[in-house]
Amino acid sequence: MSKLLTNRARIIPVLVVAVVIAVGSTLVIVLAGGSTGSASTPAAATTVAGSTGKVVTVDISMFAFHPSTVTVARGTTVAFTNMDTTEHTATADIGPTFDTGPIQHGQTRMVTFTKPGTFAYKCDFHPFMTGTIIVR
Numbered sequence: 269m270s271k272l273l274t275n276r277a278r279i280i281p282v283l284v285v286a287v288v289i290a291v292g293s294t295l296v297i298v299l300a301g302g303s304t305g306s307a308s309t310p311a312a313a314t315t316v317a318g319s320t321g322k323v324v325t326v327d328i329s330m331f332a333f334h335p336s337t338v339t340v341a342r343g344t345t346v347a348f349t350n351m352d353t354t355e356h357t358a359t360a361d362i363g364p365t366f367d368t369g370p371i372q373h374g375q376t377r378m379v380t381f382t383k384p385g386t387f388a389y390k391c392d393f394h395p396f397m398t399g400t401i402i403v404r
């Protein structure tokens with residue numbers, strides 16, 4: 269009887285160590301997967317959201333776009349909602365791709381993306397505010 273207890277006492281710590289190692293390596297894999305994805309191909313780590321007729325929201329708050337990079341399917345509408353009291357815009361860097369014009373506090377402007385591509389944009393009033401819409 270006492271020998272059985274001794275064996276159990278030995279086995280349990282081994283099991284605990286095995287579980288800790290298993291959980292630890294899962295965390296490492298998740299962390300490595302996230303950082304590798306964003307380092308090589310930024311879009312790969314981002315889930316493609318939306319579809320034709322669907323709406324994906326980008327919040328503007330604290331002088332930043334959230335999320336700053338959005339990957340959407342063709343035909344998705346992106347709703348830019350300004351949570352700041354200051355006016356902002358979402359204006360494409362290149363050409364007349366898209367421009368919401370000034371968005372007041374609490375207002376939303378919709379932009380529908382029909383062509384695939386990577387569209388960098390900024391706020392006209394605060395050019396340090398930048399974002400990217402990737403359309404697949």
Ligand SMILES: [Cu+2]
Pocket residue numbers: 331355356357391392393394397
């Ligand atoms: Cu702004």
